[in-house]
Amino acid sequence: MSPTEVAPSLTENVTPVEAGAHVTAAAWLGDVAAFALGDGAVVLAKDGATHRVEAHPDAGVLVAASDGQRLVTGGDDGRVAVTGPDGSTRELAATGGAWIDALALHLGGAIAWSAGKRVTARDDKGREKLFEAPSSVRGLAFAPKGYRLAMSHYNGATLWFPNLETKPEALEWKGSHLDVTWSPDGRFVVTSMQENSLHGWRLQPDKGHMRMSGYPAKTRSWSWSHDGHWFATSGAEAAIVWPFDTKEGPMGKAPRECGARPAKVTQVAFHPRALVLAVGYEDGMVLLIRLTDGSELLVRRTSPGSGITALAWDRDGRCLAIGPEDGRAGILMLPG
Amino acid sequence: MPDKIPVTVLTGYLGAGKTTLLNRILTEPHGKRYAVIVNEFGEIGIDNDLVVGADEEVFEMNNGCICCTVRGDLIRIMDGLMKRKGKFDAIIVETTGLADPAPVAQTFFVDQDVSDAAKLDAVVTVADAKWLTDRLKDAPEAKNQIAFADVIVLNKIDLVSEAELAEVEARIRAINPYARIYRARNCQVPIAEVLNRNAFDLDRIVAIEPDFLEEGHHHHHDEDMQSLSIRHPGAVDPDRFMPWISDLTQREGPNILRCKGIVAFPNEPKRFVFQGVHMMLDGDLQGDWKEGEKRESRVVFIGRDLDEEAIRQGFLSTAA
Numbered sequence: 001m002s003p004t005e006v007a008p009s010l011t012e013n014v015t016p017v018e019a020g021a022h023v024t025a026a027a028w029l030g031d032v033a034a035f036a037l038g039d040g041a042v043v044l045a046k047d048g049a050t051h052r053v054e055a056h057p058d059a060g061v062l063v064a065a066s067d068g069q070r071l072v073t074g075g076d077d078g079r080v081a082v083t084g085p086d087g088s089t090r091e092l093a094a095t096g097g098a099w100i101d102a103l104a105l106h107l108g109g110a111i112a113w114s115a116g117k118r119v120t121a122r123d124d125k126g127r128e129k130l131f132e133a134p135s136s137v138r139g140l141a142f143a144p145k146g147y148r149l150a151m152s153h154y155n156g157a158t159l160w161f162p163n164l165e166t167k168p169e170a171l172e173w174k175g176s177h178l179d180v181t182w183s184p185d186g187r188f189v190v191t192s193m194q195e196n197s198l199h200g201w202r203l204q205p206d207k208g209h210m211r212m213s214g215y216p217a218k219t220r221s222w223s224w225s226h227d228g229h230w231f232a233t234s235g236a237e238a239a240i241v242w243p244f245d246t247k248e249g250p251m252g253k254a255p256r257e258c259g260a261r262p263a264k265v266t267q268v269a270f271h272p273r274a275l276v277l278a279v280g281y282e283d284g285m286v287l288l289i290r291l292t293d294g295s296e297l298l299v300r301r302t303s304p305g306s307g308i309t310a311l312a313w314d315r316d317g318r319c320l321a322i323g324p325e326d327g328r329a330g331i332l333m334l335p336g
Numbered sequence: 337m338p339d340k341i342p343v344t345v346l347t348g349y350l351g352a353g354k355t356t357l358l359n360r361i362l363t364e365p366h367g368k369r370y371a372v373i374v375n376e377f378g379e380i381g382i383d384n385d386l387v388v389g390a391d392e393e394v395f396e397m398n399n400g401c402i403c404c405t406v407r408g409d410l411i412r413i414m415d416g417l418m419k420r421k422g423k424f425d426a427i428i429v430e431t432t433g434l435a436d437p438a439p440v441a442q443t444f445f446v447d448q449d450v451s452d453a454a455k456l457d458a459v460v461t462v463a464d465a466k467w468l469t470d471r472l473k474d475a476p477e478a479k480n481q482i483a484f485a486d487v488i489v490l491n492k493i494d495l496v497s498e499a500e501l502a503e504v505e506a507r508i509r510a511i512n513p514y515a516r517i518y519r520a521r522n523c524q525v526p527i528a529e530v531l532n533r534n535a536f537d538l539d540r541i542v543a544i545e546p547d548f549l550e551e552g553h554h555h556h557h558d559e560d561m562q563s564l565s566i567r568h569p570g571a572v573d574p575d576r577f578m579p580w581i582s583d584l585t586q587r588e589g590p591n592i593l594r595c596k597g598i599v600a601f602p603n604e605p606k607r608f609v610f611q612g613v614h615m616m617l618d619g620d621l622q623g624d625w626k627e628g629e630k631r632e633s634r635v636v637f638i639g640r641d642l643d644e645e646a647i648r649q650g651f652l653s654t655a656a
Contacts, residue, residue: 022419038419060420076388076416098389099416116391136393136409154395154408175398176408194411194447195398217448325421 009298010288014322014330017045023323025073026310027066029085033321034071035310035329036064042071042083045321045331055081055089065103065111068315072111074100080113093120102179104140104149112140112149112162119151121162129162139180139191152180152191157201159189171201173209178218184228188249192219196235202249210251212242216264221311223270223277230256230291232268232277237261239268239279241291258289259296269311269320278320280308286322286332299332340455343427344531345440348462349471349478350433353491357462357523357530358430359383364527371417371424373410375432386424388413392432394439397446403590403614405439406446414450426531427454434477437461437484438593438614444536445616458533461485461515462523466495468504472511472558479561482508483593483638485515486535494521510558512638513565514596538609539622541596560640566651568633571600574608577654581610581617581635584650589615592639599633600625602656 022038033045040056055061059077066072071083078095080103098115105111109124114137122128135154142149143159151158154176160168176194183190188210190200196218200210212233219235229245238260242250259265259279267280275291284303287296300308300322310323320332348354362370362384371386395408410429417427429440437459444456461481464471468490471478482488488508493501505517518525577599585592596611610619625631635651 022421024419038421060416062416062419076420099413101412136391136412138412154393174396176395193398194395194406194408 010332010334011298011301013335014299014332015048017043017050017329017331019043019323019327019329021327022325023310023327023329024061025064025066025071026312026321026323026329027064027068027071028312028314028319028321029066029069029071031314032085033312033314033319033331034066034083034085035321035323036061036071036073037327040075040077042073042089043329044083044085044087045329051087053083053087053089055083062100063103065105066312067105067107067109072103072105074103074113076100078115080111093122102137102140104142106142106147108147110142110147110162112142114140114151117153119149119160121149121160123147123163127163131158131160131162131168133158138176138178141180141182141189143182144184144186150180150182150189152177157189157191171207173199173201175199179220179222181222181224183231183244183249184224187247188244190222190231192222192233192235194218198233200249205247208251210249212240212250212255215240221265221267221269221280223268225270225275225277225291226272227275230270230275232258232270232279234265234268237264239265239277239289241277256291258291258294259287261285263302267308267311269313272313272315272317274317276317278311278313280311280322282307284308284324286311286320288320300330303328341425341427341453342457342532342534343429343444343454344457344533345437345459346428346430346462347435347437347459347481347484348433348489349464349468349475349481351467352433352462352464353489353523354430354433354462355382356491357460357489357525358428360523360525361428361527361531366527368426369424371427373413373427373429375430375435386420388417390429392435394436403438404442404446404616406443407439410440410443411447411450414447414453418449418453426457436477436480438480441484441536441613442616445613445618456536457531458486458535459484460487460489460530462489462491463504463508465490465493465501465504465519469507472507479511479558480593482511482515483561485512486533487530488512488515488517489523489525489530490517490519491523492521493519507558511561511563513563514636514638536611536618538611538618538620541598541609541611541622562639562642562644564637564639564642564644564647566635566648568652568655569630570633571602571604571631571656572633572651572654573656574601574604577601580650580654581619584647585612585615585617588639588642588647591641592637594638595636597633597635599635600631 056075078097080093083089112121139152156172177191197213202208215235221234238257241256263281263283284306286300306324393408606621
């Protein structure tokens with residue numbers, strides 16, 4: 001018997017949310033869960049009640065980012081919209097139709113989005129700066145400190161200070177780079193790649209390269225642990241968790257594998273306060289896994305056609321929003 | 337397993353009439369909803385709800401294979417379209433007049449997410465009956481598009497004489513004898529013949545026969561692009577055939593645009609069917625040899641500067 005079959009169950013603690021369409025992203029706006037959808041809506045859920053907001057009428061949400069107070073969505077209508085927990089929504093920017101491919105929010109209030117090669121960064125005072133990348137930008141991430149943006153594209157990533165005249169810094173590595181993230185200590189920039197691998201650059205003290213390969217599929221979801229020591233990734237039939245607790249990063253170290261099952265992991269989300277990882281699979285299952293001892297809790301059973309496409313913890317780590325491809329979403333409330 | 341979304345690739349040199357054909361497809365009363373991926377954003381006159389602008393970013397894959405290029409923008413767009421599943425039944429990708437169809441086709445071989453969600457249906461090339469002969473001389477892209485095609489719409493036939501038409505068809509046949517040719521004015525072709533071809537579906541490759549059977553066909557030879565068909569009247573040895581085809585496509589991949597084959601293995605009731613694009617090969621045992629059917633082995637290559645004799649000898653040396 002596999003461990004998951006005997007995992008104690010939290011399935012009774014999940015409140016269903018009928019989102020009705022592919023969940024592109026989930027987030028928490030205070031105590032309101034927000035599900036951004038492939039049909040262009042944002043569904044807000046609180047205390048068992050839901051409210052549908054037409055953030056992108058007749059379009060679809062492609063990407064979303066949240067700072068805990070607002071949900072910013074980018075659509076295939078070429079619009080960037082911002083939705084609040086009260087159900088208000090407004091247009092932040094419009095490209096004239098070009099799909100919004102990536103979005104990033106800065107905790108200081110700045111926002112960045114990309115459409116094709118064009119990246120726009122708007123700071124907290126509303127000043128916009130443009131950057132034209134050498135090829136389409138697939139991922140954006142703000143540095144944890146300072147107003148600096150990482151942009152992933154073909155053959156590497158570029159680090160840009162939008163409000164400084166300094167030349168953007170190129171991080172080169174051959175191939176097509178998808179998403180990009182910055183380690184919480186600002187020391188590493190990591191990208192996911194077309195060739196089912198991750199690539200990392202150590203920014204300090206040198207420009208060391210890290211290759212994290214061996215994935216059977218692309219990594220399209222990742223999460224840093226609250227202490228910044230662990231980096232969990234999707235793309236294999238287990239969550240692959242890399243150690244980043246030293247200056248060297250994961251080089252020369254084996255990753256941990258959590259929640260190995262005969263199904264691909266599609267989403268991972270670290271608990272904001274504990275070394276507990278929420279893992280979503282392509283077959284619809286969701287598990288909570290404690291990193292320290294590998295113990296598992298079942299949150300959602302397998303469900304055909306309902307692969308997990310979004311997971312998000314609330315700020316305190318009491319609630320987990322779960323979004324699947326068929327819109328049969330849910331909210332887990334941890335007991336106690 | 338839900339049905340994969342069929343994808344038709346529409347190519348053709350500048351001015352041949354791609355957009356006309358696209359609009360014909362979109363306005364026919366077929367009840368199907370299409371997502372259309374066009375090359376220049378904001379292109380006017382496409383009558384469809386879901387039009388996506390693509391920037392034709394061709395990327396090399398990091399797998400040490402120089403001809404293994406894919407359309408990065410297509411991977412990204414497919415990822416986005418899959419979030420709107422149920423909103424459309426099929427996808428049409430229109431390429432620029434100067435585009436090589438190979439990266440589009442290879443995207444379906446290389447990217448797992450794309451091939452999980454969608455399948456390549458056919459490469460349809462629109463050719464200008466009046467100007468194709470000239471373009472085949474001065475534009476390698478035009479030749480690639482003909483060589484790659486499963487279906488060729490020979491458009492603007494009202495602008496040429498019957499003799500000129502026979503001439504241009506012969507030139508097409510010299511490059512690609514296997515594509516289905518439809519003569520058309522203003523792209524008026526039966527749309528059902530253009531769509532749902534399943535040209536890349538292994539279990540639909542039931543026979544490999546040239547499209548022309550007419551009498552008095554005069555043969556043309558293209559200077560650098562050839563098709564090569566080799567038949568062996570029996571089975572081949574899989575232990576020799578598989579390494580041979582794999583090695584050939586690895587070595588000659590940059591020159592081989594398309595290949596297809598149906599071969600017999602000794603004591604194997606099923607036929608081995610394969611098809612490929614440059615270095616990418618897709619093959620499987622498909623469908624039984626029928627009662628009384630001649631168990632023969634046949635391979636076809638379309639490519640540039642192919643060493644016909646070496647390939648012929650190589651294939652025949654794998655005979656069982």
